[in-house]
Amino acid sequence: MRVVFLDRDGVINEDRDDYVKNLDELKIFSYTPAAIKKLNEAGFEVHVISNQQGVAKRLVSEDDLMAMEREIRRQVESVGGKVSSFSYCRHFAADKCDCRKPNPGMILAKAGERGIDLHESYMIGDSEKDIIAGRRAGCKTILVTSGLFTEDDIARFENQPDYIACDLAQAADHIVQSVSISS
Numbered sequence: 001m002r003v004v005f006l007d008r009d010g011v012i013n014e015d016r017d018d019y020v021k022n023l024d025e026l027k028i029f030s031y032t033p034a035a036i037k038k039l040n041e042a043g044f045e046v047h048v049i050s051n052q053q054g055v056a057k058r059l060v061s062e063d064d065l066m067a068m069e070r071e072i073r074r075q076v077e078s079v080g081g082k083v084s085s086f087s088y089c090r091h092f093a094a095d096k097c098d099c100r101k102p103n104p105g106m107i108l109a110k111a112g113e114r115g116i117d118l119h120e121s122y123m124i125g126d127s128e129k130d131i132i133a134g135r136r137a138g139c140k141t142i143l144v145t146s147g148l149f150t151e152d153d154i155a156r157f158e159n160q161p162d163y164i165a166c167d168l169a170q171a172a173d174h175i176v177q178s179v180s181i182s183s
């Protein structure tokens, strides 16, 4: 099975400097539901892989995290798409856990559960941590510029992605085209 792993903040919804803390602050990009549906139709399951240090810092409650997850699912399902799962790292960066990206723990755990072909899968994110985690897991990597990082920031990333897209919609188009060329 092929999967597209998605970072949440900056990819599915607008990011903000002080954490996306509740439903009021969750601004889902207008193209997100259709882009996820397009990936599903091309044969990809979509799984969200998200660092949520705001939970450890008690800036984001578990209830608010789940309310945001339900809203993303609701919007995606309203166009006929599906997000198969959401994985979160709820630890502090200082906890040195295996799950917090750039570690690939959440991706590898999902792959073990589901029999996922990681080499045919993609990680899409807006930060260098996402790219490193995806690469360590053996996935293809796509960086989107819809997050908080500027083009200049991205040019300085030591770890460059396989592809750069302006947003999730363009990333999905790229993946679907790649699949149709190779098959």
Ligand SMILES: [Mg+2]
Residues within 6 Å of the ligand: 007, 008, 009, 010, 011, 015, 125, 126, 127, 147
């Ligand atoms: Mg992000």
Ligand SMILES: [Zn+2]
Residues within 6 Å of the ligand: 088, 089, 090, 091, 097, 098, 099, 100
């Ligand atoms: Zn963690």
